[in-house]
Amino acid sequence: MTEVSTQIEQVNKAVQDREGKYLTFALGAEEYGLEILKVREIMGIMEITAVPQTPAHVRGVINLRGKVIPVIDLRAKFGMETTETTDQTCIIVVEITQQGQSYHTGIVVDHVQEVLDIAGENIEDTPQFGSDVATDFILGMGKIGDSVKILLDIDKVLVADDLSSLSGTSLNMDEEVEIATEAVVNCKVDVLKGGDK
Numbered sequence: 001m002t003e004v005s006t007q008i009e010q011v012n013k014a015v016q017d018r019e020g021k022y023l024t025f026a027l028g029a030e031e032y033g034l035e036i037l038k039v040r041e042i043m044g045i046m047e048i049t050a051v052p053q054t055p056a057h058v059r060g061v062i063n064l065r066g067k068v069i070p071v072i073d074l075r076a077k078f079g080m081e082t083t084e085t086t087d088q089t090c091i092i093v094v095e096i097t098q099q100g101q102s103y104h105t106g107i108v109v110d111h112v113q114e115v116l117d118i119a120g121e122n123i124e125d126t127p128q129f130g131s132d133v134a135t136d137f138i139l140g141m142g143k144i145g146d147s148v149k150i151l152l153d154i155d156k157v158l159v160a161d162d163l164s165s166l167s168g169t170s171l172n173m174d175e176e177v178e179i180a181t182e183a184v185v186n187c188k189v190d191v192l193k194g195g196d197k
Contacts, residue, residue: 018140019120024113024149025092027075028083032109033116033142033149034094040104041093042112045085062106064093071106072158083110096155105158116149118142123151 022033023042041064048071050060057076061068071091075082088111095102123140137156142149 018123018151019118021115021117022142022149022151023092023115025090025109025111026113027078027080027110031113031147031149033118033151034092034154035139035151036115038094038096038154039092040095043091043093044087045089045091045108059108062091064104064106067104069093069104069106071108073108074157075108075110077157086110094154094158096158098155098159107154107158116142116144118144118149118151 021036023036023039024031024033026032046062048060048062051058054060057073059071059073061070073082085108090109090112091106092109092112093104093106096105097103122143124143125140126135126138127141129135137153139151139153142151
């Protein structure tokens with residue numbers, strides 16, 4: 001009897017942990033949600049400075065009120081076809097936690113939809129697609145009327161290894177931003193000097 005009640009408590013806690021407010025957004029026809037507590041800011045698309053030798057889904061960096069933050073193209077990250085930016089394209093600045101430290105990262109999405117309050121009983125576990133399909137970055141599936149929103153664990157979507165995958169090193173986000181900033185500064189210095197001759 002104790003084992004059964006422990007399992008019920010665990011299920012109830014898991015349901016309570018996932019329920020809450022989610023910012024929903026679209027990538028093509030697919031709809032996603034992020035925990036609203038992870039969202040720091042939503043802005044229209046702005047100039048993004050590309051950083052050499054980064055994966056295709058890393059768009060570059062932006063200067064957000066004096067702070068340089070990396071920007072990830074979520075379409076490219078998820079293996080979707082990239083599209084031209086529109087007046088609805090947004091950057092959502094999220095706070096992620098990696099190795100016990102918090103960082104701000106921008107994610108590019110097609111457009112933001114709304115904030116939904118999703119009850120725990122309307123969030124189902126991620127379906128199993130087989131051992132070859134990684135789904136650990138999905139918190140669950142939010143059922144809203146007849147539609148389903150894929151609820152993301154943004155910390156797992158934006159793992160620090162991603163940004164260092166081309167270099168083969170395991171850098172933390174501060175080191176990545178420092179390298180990216182240095183690369184941008186060096187590129188601008190080369191341009192001002194007239195480039196290498």
